[in-house]
Amino acid sequence: MRYVKILLLNLQQVFEQRARSFVWFLLSLFGPLLMVLFWRGASTTISFSLISSYYFLLVIGGSLLMSHSEEDISLIDIQEGHLGNYLLKPFMYFFAKWTEEIPYRLLQGSFGILTLFIFVLFVHINISINFPKVLNIFIAIFLVIGGIILAQIYKTCLGFIAFWMTDAYGVFQLSDMLIFVFGGYIVPLFLFPHTVEMISYLIPFSYMIYFPVAAFVGLFNTQQLLLILLGQIVWISIFSLFYKMLLRNGLKAFTGVGQ
Amino acid sequence: MKYLRIYWAIIKINTTLLFTYRANFYNAVIITTGWGIISIVSIFLLTAKTKSVYGWSRDELYLLTGLYSIVIGLFHMFFSSSLERFARTISLGNLDSYLLSPIDVQLFLSTKFFRPVSSLRLIIAIAFTMYIMHSMNIELSILNLTTFCLYILLGVILLYSIWFLTITLTIWNPNLSNLVEFLYNFSNLARYPPALLLYTKNLIVFLFIPLTLITSVPARLITGKVEPIETIGLVVFSFGLFILSRLFWKYALRHYTSASS
Numbered sequence: 001m002r003y004v005k006i007l008l009l010n011l012q013q014v015f016e017q018r019a020r021s022f023v024w025f026l027l028s029l030f031g032p033l034l035m036v037l038f039w040r041g042a043s044t045t046i047s048f049s050l051i052s053s054y055y056f057l058l059v060i061g062g063s064l065l066m067s068h069s070e071e072d073i074s075l076i077d078i079q080e081g082h083l084g085n086y087l088l089k090p091f092m093y094f095f096a097k098w099t100e101e102i103p104y105r106l107l108q109g110s111f112g113i114l115t116l117f118i119f120v121l122f123v124h125i126n127i128s129i130n131f132p133k134v135l136n137i138f139i140a141i142f143l144v145i146g147g148i149i150l151a152q153i154y155k156t157c158l159g160f161i162a163f164w165m166t167d168a169y170g171v172f173q174l175s176d177m178l179i180f181v182f183g184g185y186i187v188p189l190f191l192f193p194h195t196v197e198m199i200s201y202l203i204p205f206s207y208m209i210y211f212p213v214a215a216f217v218g219l220f221n222t223q224q225l226l227l228i229l230l231g232q233i234v235w236i237s238i239f240s241l242f243y244k245m246l247l248r249n250g251l252k253a254f255t256g257v258g259q
Numbered sequence: 260m261k262y263l264r265i266y267w268a269i270i271k272i273n274t275t276l277l278f279t280y281r282a283n284f285y286n287a288v289i290i291t292t293g294w295g296i297i298s299i300v301s302i303f304l305l306t307a308k309t310k311s312v313y314g315w316s317r318d319e320l321y322l323l324t325g326l327y328s329i330v331i332g333l334f335h336m337f338f339s340s341s342l343e344r345f346a347r348t349i350s351l352g353n354l355d356s357y358l359l360s361p362i363d364v365q366l367f368l369s370t371k372f373f374r375p376v377s378s379l380r381l382i383i384a385i386a387f388t389m390y391i392m393h394s395m396n397i398e399l400s401i402l403n404l405t406t407f408c409l410y411i412l413l414g415v416i417l418l419y420s421i422w423f424l425t426i427t428l429t430i431w432n433p434n435l436s437n438l439v440e441f442l443y444n445f446s447n448l449a450r451y452p453p454a455l456l457l458y459t460k461n462l463i464v465f466l467f468i469p470l471t472l473i474t475s476v477p478a479r480l481i482t483g484k485v486e487p488i489e490t491i492g493l494v495v496f497s498f499g500l501f502i503l504s505r506l507f508w509k510y511a512l513r514h515y516t517s518a519s520s
Contacts, residue, residue, distance in 0.1 A: 027441050
């Protein structure tokens, strides 16, 4: 219950800066929209309906699923010493940060859903959400939840790098590059050359954005969806272990600075 | 002459800064090279299963990407670092000290930081563009090369004007510092043919067409397809938007209320 209260307080703060959130949302919107226009004029055998559905759902996926906690954790909590405040409170650090991030995701995700409705109603775009079985809907919803959790744990671990590095900006940029390519922001991963496609299925980035979005487009059957869910659980477990290890060792290197 | 001396000092300071911290230097090299490569790889991925897009062949699209990387490389080298800090300067009330300095404020704010590491991206872009031109059997005469360089310069001016016009808005709302992040993303539009926007038949979308002229006009010059109207468009938009950005800046300054704005 106390986490819900914190979540509501954070939600209030996020709404205070809704214009800023809207600009962040525009960032998630612009890339996929450009891709839709690009594919509209492309002479190709790939179904435009499939491609446009993918990119439009990516707008929601990008704004709802992808956490951006790493800079906050590294710059404010670790470098400026605010981590000390969290350590003294009776909350788990991970959940405290998550309750700060969720309101941003909810607001930007709702911008995404609203935009999708506007496009469907006024621009008459055709979005095909394809579920041959009811079970697939539930698995896809679990994949979305799994994607949110995985992205948050991954970004938290990434932020912890600041325990050992003075300037982690380069690492963050490197991570952004990998997410951009293997998260399916450029093209859906099934359009990659076969070997690269196989590699992208083995690394965590595709489980954060690509698979949850592609599941709604209907690119996978039930068996494949279950395998993806299993992969997601494996990556969440691996990063949970990393999280514990990094926090434990990082705290030994951390020096809180007070006034 | 005074401005050249100041800019030379800025270049020297920023170059020294880059090499002062070795880890930062490696970081900067990796980031710049990485984004430069991704920009090229992404067009390969996008065109892997397409023959043409809006009448532009695969090679022409590669050429657009190469030219875009040249323009963006130049822009990042000379302007983007300074413009990135613009919103913070305003929200902290630091603009006051700029306003009191005996040089042009817009120029100083736009060029205070120089990013030498972007030359790597520029080198990658030039090498890639030359490779594509070679594979398309394109040879440039000295006159064409000069015109081409002039078009690239106009492209940088156009991009700068759009960026400056947009971030001037932070004078009214300094919280919108993330507008710069959006502009980084928005500039990507210059990588694609103008037909991409014309297709939408939407008046609001048409407003973005100047951005696509940045690379499409030099690309069409190289391939020998450029129309006079496109050249005129690039010149008019570059100078027109530059003047507009200047006027808008002067207007915005009247609303700047120092640290409490």
